[in-house]
Amino acid sequence: MKKIAIFASGSxxxxxxxxxxxxxNPDIRVDSVFCNVPDAYVxxxxxxxxxxxxxxxxxxxxxxxxxLGQLRERQIDFIVLAGFLWLMPSAITAAYxxxxxxxxxxxxxxxxxxxMYGARVHEAVIAAGEKQSGITIHYVNERYDEGNIxxxxxxxxxxxxxxxxxxxxxxxxxxxxxxxVIMEAISKLR
Ligand code: GRF
Numbered sequence: 001m002k003k004i005a006i007f008a009s010g011s012x013x014x015x016x017x018x019x020x021x022x023x024x025n026p027d028i029r030v031d032s033v034f035c036n037v038p039d040a041y042v043x044x045x046x047x048x049x050x051x052x053x054x055x056x057x058x059x060x061x062x063x064x065x066x067x068l069g070q071l072r073e074r075q076i077d078f079i080v081l082a083g084f085l086w087l088m089p090s091a092i093t094a095a096y097x098x099x100x101x102x103x104x105x106x107x108x109x110x111x112x113x114x115x116m117y118g119a120r121v122h123e124a125v126i127a128a129g130e131k132q133s134g135i136t137i138h139y140v141n142e143r144y145d146e147g148n149i150x151x152x153x154x155x156x157x158x159x160x161x162x163x164x165x166x167x168x169x170x171x172x173x174x175x176x177x178x179x180x181v182i183m184e185a186i187s188k189l190r
Contacts, residue, residue, distance in 0.1 A: 001079040002186050003031040007084040010118075014082035014103065014174055019049050021179035022098075025187040028186055031074055034036025034067065036086055060166040070151045078169070078186055082178070083141060085117055090142045100140035100147075101185060103178050106172045109154055112145030122163035129155055133166060135173045137181045 003020075006015045012033070019079055031052040033046040046053040060066040068091055071079070081088070081102040084122040093100060106121045108115045111133075116124070125133045134150035139147035153176075 002080045002189065003075055004028060004080055004082045004182070004186075005032045005076045006030060006032045006082055007036075007070060008032075008040065008042040008082045008168050009035065009037050009085040010040055010042065010083045012040065012045045012083065015042050016045045016049065017175045018080060018082065018179050018182065019045075019051060022183070025183065028183065031076060032045045034070075036061065036084075042083075046101075050074070051154055058086065061086060062089045064089075068092050068095060074129075077189065078182075079140075080182055087114075087144060088140055088142065093140060093142050098139055099189070101137055101150065101182065102145070102147070102176055104134065104138065104145055105133075105167070105174070106138045106153065107132070107134045108138065108145055108149060112136075114144045116145070119163050119167065122166045126157065126163055126166060127159065130140055133157055133170060135170060135177065137178060150185060151177065153177055172184065 008015045009190045011138055022028050022030055035042055035055050038055050048088060056067050079096055079100040100155050106125055111124055112120050134153050135154055136149055137151040141147045153173045
């Protein structure tokens with residue numbers, strides 16, 4: 001049995017989709033949700049789904065005795081970043097090599113990096129006149145959006161698309177693929 005912690009900062013629709021999709025998997029358990037925003041909607045979702053949730057501030061994230069200590073105490077095997085907006089400190093990336101994945105709502109290496117999140121990504125993609133966008137799931141290192149890519153999926157952009165409609169297309173790809181890519185990555189763990 002492998003235990004997952006999900007880190008999220010916002011709405012948490014991916015977190016909810018991962019929790020419900022993996023609920024019947026006998027080999028994986030979503031153990032907990034970690035969140036840096038005290039009023040984020042992901043905390044409501046965790047409560048509804050009866051998953052323990054922990055809120056932390058930046059200092060607690062960066063203090064190896066705090067968030068990393070909790071992950072160790074709870075014997076977390078694998079970490080999923082699902083709309084988590086802070087950089088993972090090197091103490092955590094070093095403790096979980098190839099055991100942290102992130103989802104990015106565009107086709108990295110384009111449209112990534114610090115400050116490129118949420119609507120800003122879709123606005124930039126449309127402003128650049130791209131014909132396609134998509135999702136990238138990648139391992140996490142101590143730099144934003146630069147770890148090895150595990151999986152990408154694409155969607156077409158039509159002339160009628162707005163950042164909102166593109167966001168909907170990208171979310172649909174996220175819900176379809178992210179839980180399965182997580183299962184696959186976990187099945188490769190020793
Ligand atoms: C997703 O689009 C994800 O790709 C990005 O942040 C968004 C999170 O949405 N990293 P939600 O909180 O899961 O609804």
